[in-house]
Amino acid sequence: MWQYEKKLQYPVNIKDPNPALAKVIISQLGGPDGELGAALRYLNQRYSAPCREVQAVLSDIGTEELSHMEMIGTILYQLTRNLSMKEIKESGFDVYFVDHTTGVYPIAASGVPFTAATFQSTGDAIADLNEDLAAEQKARVTYDNILRLADDPDVRDPIKFLRAREIVHFQRFGEAQRMVQDMLDSKNFYAFNPSFDK
Amino acid sequence: MPILNDKQKLMRQIQNCSFALTEANLYLDSHPTCPMGLEYYAKHKKEYDELMKEYAEKYGPITVGQSSTDKKWSWVTTPFPWERGES
Numbered sequence: 001m002w003q004y005e006k007k008l009q010y011p012v013n014i015k016d017p018n019p020a021l022a023k024v025i026i027s028q029l030g031g032p033d034g035e036l037g038a039a040l041r042y043l044n045q046r047y048s049a050p051c052r053e054v055q056a057v058l059s060d061i062g063t064e065e066l067s068h069m070e071m072i073g074t075i076l077y078q079l080t081r082n083l084s085m086k087e088i089k090e091s092g093f094d095v096y097f098v099d100h101t102t103g104v105y106p107i108a109a110s111g112v113p114f115t116a117a118t119f120q121s122t123g124d125a126i127a128d129l130n131e132d133l134a135a136e137q138k139a140r141v142t143y144d145n146i147l148r149l150a151d152d153p154d155v156r157d158p159i160k161f162l163r164a165r166e167i168v169h170f171q172r173f174g175e176a177q178r179m180v181q182d183m184l185d186s187k188n189f190y191a192f193n194p195s196f197d198k
Numbered sequence: 199m200p201i202l203n204d205k206q207k208l209m210r211q212i213q214n215c216s217f218a219l220t221e222a223n224l225y226l227d228s229h230p231t232c233p234m235g236l237e238y239y240a241k242h243k244k245e246y247d248e249l250m251k252e253y254a255e256k257y258g259p260i261t262v263g264q265s266s267t268d269k270k271w272s273w274v275t276t277p278f279p280w281e282r283g284e285s
C-alpha cells in the first residue's frame with residue numbers, strides 16, 4: 001500500500017504563468033513517455049519479476065514516478081494560474097481549456113488522452129526490463145526537448161531534476177537486468193522466461 | 199534563488215535528506231549487502247526522522263499519522279504542496 005506525504009520530492013515555485021508552456025509539459029503527465037505511464041508500467045510489471053531485488057527496484061522506482069507525476073501536475077497547476085481569457089486564446093491553451101478549464105488532466109501535448117497502450121507488462125522479466133530501460137531514455141529525451149522549449153528558470157530547475165532521475169533509473173534497471181541475466185543460461189539469456197518457465 | 203523563510207528552509211532540509219534516502223533505497227535494492235550503502239541509509243534515516251518530527255511539531259503534519267487528534271484534525275489546516283511557496 002501507499003502513504004501520501006504532503007511534500008514534493010523537489011520544490012516547484014513558478015512565478016510567471018505560461019499556458020503555452022503548460023501545453024507542451026503536459027506530455028510528461030499523460031503522454032507516451034510520461035510519468036503516469038512510467039508509474040503504471042513498473043507497478044504492474046513487478047508482480048511477475050523473478051526475484052525480490054527486481055520486485056523492489058520496480059516497486060520503488062514506480063513509487064518515485066508517482067511523486068514525479070505530482071511534480072508535473074504542480075508545474076501545470078502553477079503555469080495556468082490566474083489566466084485572462086485573452087491569454088488563454090492567444091497562447092493556444094483554448095483547445096485544452098474548452099474541455100478541462102484549468103483542471104489537470106493526463107493527455108499528451110498532441111491532445112491524445114493518456115492510454116495504457118503506450119506500455120507493456122509481458123510477464124517476462126527480460127522483455128519488461130528492456131522496455132523499462134528504453135522508457136527511461138525516452139522520458140529523458142522528452143525532458144531534453146522541454147528544456148529546449150522552456151526559458152523560465154523556475155520551470156527549468158525542476159525539469160532538470162526530473163531529467164536526472166531518468167538517468168539514475170536507467171542505471172538501476174540496468175543492474176536489475178544484469179541480475180536477471182545472471183539467473184539464466186549464460187549461453188542464451190533468451191532461452192526461457194525466468195518468470196514462467198520454472 | 200528566492201529568500202526562504204524558516205519553514206521553507208526546514209522543508210528543504212527534509213527534501214535533501216529524503217532524496218538521499220530515495221537514492222540509497224534504489225541503490226540498496228540492487229546492492230543489498232553493500233556496507234557503505236547500508237551505513238549511508240541508516241545515517242540519513244536517523245536525520246530524516248528527527249527533521250520530520252521537528253517539522254510536524256512546528257508547522258503541521260507531512261503524513262496523516264502526524265495529524266493532531268485533539269480538537270482539530272490538522273491534516274486539513276495546512277496547505278497542500280502544489281501551492282506556490284509550499285514546496
